[in-house]
Amino acid sequence: MKRSVWLLLIVALVVVYPLLFTTPFLQRLGALVLLYAIAASAWNIVGGYAGQVSVGHVVFFGCGAYASMAFFTHFGWPPIAAVPVGMMASVGIAALIGVPTLRLSGHYFSMATIAVAELARLIVTNVEALGAAVGLSGPVMPRTVFDLSFTSALPYYYLFLVVLLAVLGLTYWMENSRIGFYLRAIKDNERAARSLGVQAGRYKLYAYMISAGLTSIAGTLYATMYGFVDPDSGLGILTSVKILIMAALGGAGLLFGPLVGAAILVPLEEISNNLLGGKGAGLTFVVYGAIIMIIARFYPSGLLKLALDRLASTKPALSDQKVRDVA
Amino acid sequence: MSMSLLQVLIGGLLLGAVYALFSSGLTLIWGMMNVVNFAHGDFVMIAMYVAFMVWKVFGGGPFLAMPIAAMLLATLGIIAYFSLVRHVMKGPMLAQILGTFGLALLLRYGMFWTFGANFQSLPENLVGGTYDLWGIRIQASRLLAGTLAIVLTITLHLMLTRTSLGSKMLAVAEDSTAAQLMGIRPDRMQAIAWGLAAGLTGIAGALIATFFYISPTVGETLAIIAFVTVSLGGFGSITGALVAGLLIGVIESLSGYLIGAVYKDIVVYTIFIAVLWFRPQGLMGKN
Amino acid sequence: MLLEAIDVTKTFGALTVVNAVSVSLGKGDILGLIGPNGAGKSTFFNCLTGDLMPTSGRVILNGEDVSLMTPEQRAVRGLARSFQVPQTFETMSVLENVMIGAFLHTSDPAKARRRALDVLDLVGLVDVAASVAGSLGTPGRKRLEIARALATDPEILLLDEAMAGLTATEVRQAIELVRKIHQTGMTLVIVEHIMEVIISLAQQVIVFHQGHQIARGTPQEVTRDPAVVSAYLGKRAAADAARGFAGDQT
Numbered sequence: 001m002k003r004s005v006w007l008l009l010i011v012a013l014v015v016v017y018p019l020l021f022t023t024p025f026l027q028r029l030g031a032l033v034l035l036y037a038i039a040a041s042a043w044n045i046v047g048g049y050a051g052q053v054s055v056g057h058v059v060f061f062g063c064g065a066y067a068s069m070a071f072f073t074h075f076g077w078p079p080i081a082a083v084p085v086g087m088m089a090s091v092g093i094a095a096l097i098g099v100p101t102l103r104l105s106g107h108y109f110s111m112a113t114i115a116v117a118e119l120a121r122l123i124v125t126n127v128e129a130l131g132a133a134v135g136l137s138g139p140v141m142p143r144t145v146f147d148l149s150f151t152s153a154l155p156y157y158y159l160f161l162v163v164l165l166a167v168l169g170l171t172y173w174m175e176n177s178r179i180g181f182y183l184r185a186i187k188d189n190e191r192a193a194r195s196l197g198v199q200a201g202r203y204k205l206y207a208y209m210i211s212a213g214l215t216s217i218a219g220t221l222y223a224t225m226y227g228f229v230d231p232d233s234g235l236g237i238l239t240s241v242k243i244l245i246m247a248a249l250g251g252a253g254l255l256f257g258p259l260v261g262a263a264i265l266v267p268l269e270e271i272s273n274n275l276l277g278g279k280g281a282g283l284t285f286v287v288y289g290a291i292i293m294i295i296a297r298f299y300p301s302g303l304l305k306l307a308l309d310r311l312a313s314t315k316p317a318l319s320d321q322k323v324r325d326v327a
Numbered sequence: 328m329s330m331s332l333l334q335v336l337i338g339g340l341l342l343g344a345v346y347a348l349f350s351s352g353l354t355l356i357w358g359m360m361n362v363v364n365f366a367h368g369d370f371v372m373i374a375m376y377v378a379f380m381v382w383k384v385f386g387g388g389p390f391l392a393m394p395i396a397a398m399l400l401a402t403l404g405i406i407a408y409f410s411l412v413r414h415v416m417k418g419p420m421l422a423q424i425l426g427t428f429g430l431a432l433l434l435r436y437g438m439f440w441t442f443g444a445n446f447q448s449l450p451e452n453l454v455g456g457t458y459d460l461w462g463i464r465i466q467a468s469r470l471l472a473g474t475l476a477i478v479l480t481i482t483l484h485l486m487l488t489r490t491s492l493g494s495k496m497l498a499v500a501e502d503s504t505a506a507q508l509m510g511i512r513p514d515r516m517q518a519i520a521w522g523l524a525a526g527l528t529g530i531a532g533a534l535i536a537t538f539f540y541i542s543p544t545v546g547e548t549l550a551i552i553a554f555v556t557v558s559l560g561g562f563g564s565i566t567g568a569l570v571a572g573l574l575i576g577v578i579e580s581l582s583g584y585l586i587g588a589v590y591k592d593i594v595v596y597t598i599f600i601a602v603l604w605f606r607p608q609g610l611m612g613k614n
Numbered sequence: 615m616l617l618e619a620i621d622v623t624k625t626f627g628a629l630t631v632v633n634a635v636s637v638s639l640g641k642g643d644i645l646g647l648i649g650p651n652g653a654g655k656s657t658f659f660n661c662l663t664g665d666l667m668p669t670s671g672r673v674i675l676n677g678e679d680v681s682l683m684t685p686e687q688r689a690v691r692g693l694a695r696s697f698q699v700p701q702t703f704e705t706m707s708v709l710e711n712v713m714i715g716a717f718l719h720t721s722d723p724a725k726a727r728r729r730a731l732d733v734l735d736l737v738g739l740v741d742v743a744a745s746v747a748g749s750l751g752t753p754g755r756k757r758l759e760i761a762r763a764l765a766t767d768p769e770i771l772l773l774d775e776a777m778a779g780l781t782a783t784e785v786r787q788a789i790e791l792v793r794k795i796h797q798t799g800m801t802l803v804i805v806e807h808i809m810e811v812i813i814s815l816a817q818q819v820i821v822f823h824q825g826h827q828i829a830r831g832t833p834q835e836v837t838r839d840p841a842v843v844s845a846y847l848g849k850r851a852a853a854d855a856a857r858g859f860a861g862d863q864t
Binding site: 176177178181182184185188189191192193194195196197198199200 | 663684685686689690694695697701702703704705706710713714715717718721722723726762763765766
C-alpha cells in the first residue's frame, strides 16, 4: 500500500504547490509546467497512443494562440472566447494533413507536419491582419475577469491544472474505450489490426484531430498568460520540439508521461536560461538534441516507463496488466 | 523569351542541380533503409561551415573544401549510423524520427553556440566573378556548383546501376532478407550508404557556401527542400531526385522573380503539400 | 453460395502467379488449397482476404462483389483470417488481443471482454488470458490468432498454413480445434502443405501448380489423380504410405 500513499502525496503536492511556493518565479514556473503538460499531453494522443509522430504540432498551438489574440485585436472579445475557433481551425488543418498522409508510411506524415507548420509561419509572417513579424497582443488592462489577464501566476496555475485534468481525463477515458484499444493494436501491428476490421486510417485521423483541438486550447491559454504571440513563439519549430520531447522523455503513450517530462524540462530550461543568458538558449537546445537522441537510442519508452519497470521488478508476480493500470 | 527570364531559368537549373545532389543521398538512404534523415539539411549546413573554416584557416576555395567536407561529413554519417541509426531503425517510428531529429538539433545548436547566429559568407569572387554569356549573367560559383552537381548526381546513379557495389546496395534496398541470403551484408551496405549520402552533402555544402550565406538555421530550409525533392522525385530514385531537384530549382527561381523573394519558400512548401496529396509516390517512385 | 471466386487471375508484371482460378463455397464447407511453394495458392488466398487485389476476375462474398475491398472492409462483412507467420499484438495481453476482434461488433469494452473470454474458452487459452502475447510460443500464438479472428464473429474463416511449424502432437490438437470450430457452423478455407491436415479436414480440395488449379475434388479423389501425383504428391504419397498413415475419414 506504500504506492498509493506516494501517489496521494504527489497529488496533494500538485494541488497546493502555489500555496507552498509563493515566490512569483516559482508560481510562474509551476504554471508553465502545467501549460506545457497540457500541450504535451495533447500531442501524446497522436504521437504516443496512435504512434504518429507529429513534428509540426506547433501549428495547432499557433491556431489557438493567434485566434485568441486576433479576436481581441479585431473584435475586442476576451481572448478565451476564441477557443472554439482555434479548435475548429486546428481540426480542419489536421484533417488536411492527415487524410492523405496517414495512409502512407509514418515518414510522410511527419514531414508533412513540418512543412505545414513552416508554411503557416511563413504565411502569418506576411499577413498584416495577423500581426506579420511583430505579432499580436492581448488586453493591456483586464476589462473583466474573463480577459484572464492576471498579474499573479496563481490563478493561471489553477486554471491550467483544471484544463490538464480535463485533458488527462479525456485521455484516460479514451485509453479504456474501443478507440484506445484500436490505437494500441494499430501501433503494435497495423496489418493484423486491419484484418480484424479496424479502419486504421480513420482511427489515426481521429486521434490526430482530437490531439489538434486540445493542443489549440493550450495555445490559447499560452496567449492569455503571456498576452502576446508572434510567429516564433506561436508557430516556431522550437515549440513543436519542446512539446514532443517532453512527451517522449516522460513517456509517450503513458497517461502521465508528458507531465513527468514537462516537470523535468521546463524547470531545466528556465534554470539554464537564467544561468547562461542569451547564448544559453543555444546550449539548451544542444542539450535537448542530446537528450532526444539518448531517449531514442536507449529509452524510447521514456523515463516513467523505466521507473515503473524498476518498481515492478521489485515486486513479486506483478502482471503486465497491473503495471499498465498504474500508468 | 526575355533575357532576364532566361537568366532566372538557368539560375534555377543550376541551383536545382545542387538540390538534386544533396537530395540524392537522402533518397538513397530512404530507399535502402526506410529511414528519413531529419538531420540531412544540417549535414549540408555543417559542410558550409567547413568550407568557411577552410577559407579562413587555409585561404582555400571549394576545390580544397569539397574533399575535406566530404570526408568529414562521411565520417560523421558513418558514426551516426553505427551509434544511433542502426539501433533505432529496428524500433518504433517515434524512436526513428526522434533519433535523427535529435541529431539535427544537436548539430544546429552546436553550430549556433560555436559560431553565433550571425551570417557568414565566403568572399564573392572566390571562384571567379560573373560571366556574361550572350546577355545572360551567371555567377562563376553557381555555374561551377551546378555543373559539378549534375555530374556527381549522374555519377552516383551510374555507380548504383553499373558497379557491383551499387547493385549490392540496390539489392539491399529491394529486399534486405533476400540480399542476406545472397551473401550481401545489409549492415555494411547501409553504413556505406550513410557515409556516401553524408559525403555528398559535404560536397554540396562546400559548393553552396560559395554563393549563399552561411548560418546555423540554413539547414532547416535545406531539409525541407530535400524532403520536397525526394517526395516529388519518388523515394529511392536518384534520377527522380535529379529531375525533381531541377524542377524545384526552376520553380523556386521563377517564383522569386515573378512574385517576390519572400514568397518563394511558400511556393516550395505548397508544392510539397500538393505532392503529398495528389502523388505521394512522386514522379518516379514505386510505392 | 457464401464465397465465390470467379476466374481470379493475379499477375505481377509479366509473371502470372494465379491463372483463372474459380471456387465456390457453401455455408459449412471446408476448402483446402494445396500445392508446392510458388504454385500460387498463397497469392490466391490473399486475393480472397483482400491483401491483394485480383488483376482480373471477381471475389463474391454473400452475393456482394468484394474483389476490390480492403481486408478491413471484408472483415466487417464476415471474412476473417489468420496469418502464416503469426501477427499477434505482441505488447498486448492474450485477452486484449482477442478483444480487438470482439470490438468489431461492440464498442463496449466490458462486452468485448466477455466475448473474448468466451472465445478463449473455446480455443483453450483462458488460463493464459492475462499473459502478454509475446510470451507465448508458436503454437500458442497460432491458437491466439484463430481466437482473435473468431472473435469478429465471422461467417468464413481463412487459415494460412496454421499448422506450419507445429509438432505432430500439436498438429493433431490444432486439427481438433478446427473441427470444433467447424461444428459451430463455420465455413473454412485452409491453405496447407501438410497432406495429413488436408485429408483430415477438407471436403473439397484444390491443387495448385504453377498458378493453375490442376485438380479439384474430395481429398481422396485428388490424392489419386495422376496429374497431382506426378506433379506434387509422388514422393509424399509414397512416404505417407510407408509411415502407415491411412488418413481419417471426415
